[in-house]
Amino acid sequence: MTDSLTTREQPDRNKINMNQNHEVRYWTKHLNISKEELQKAVEKVGNSAAAVRKELAVD
Numbered sequence: 206m207t208d209s210l211t212t213r214e215q216p217d218r219n220k221i222n223m224n225q226n227h228e229v230r231y232w233t234k235h236l237n238i239s240k241e242e243l244q245k246a247v248e249k250v251g252n253s254a255a256a257v258r259k260e261l262a263v264d
Contacts, residue, residue: 221252236263 222228223244232254233243238261250256 219254221247221254221257223247223252232257236261 221232221243229240229243233240236243236258238246242261243257246257246260250260
């Protein structure tokens with residue numbers, strides 16, 4: 206995913222990029238969790254959105 210304001214790419218919703226603030230905001234809101242909870246889940250199971258959802262038991 207690029208940070209360019211003029212070039213838009215479709216975000217990869219299969220991965221969670223903790224280095225992109227807008228992605229962290231999206232995932233914390235989408236999963237209804239804090240940034241710290243998201244960080245712990247990503248550290249434990251990796252950046253796969255499916256794995257994080259499973260870890261958090263979120264559909």
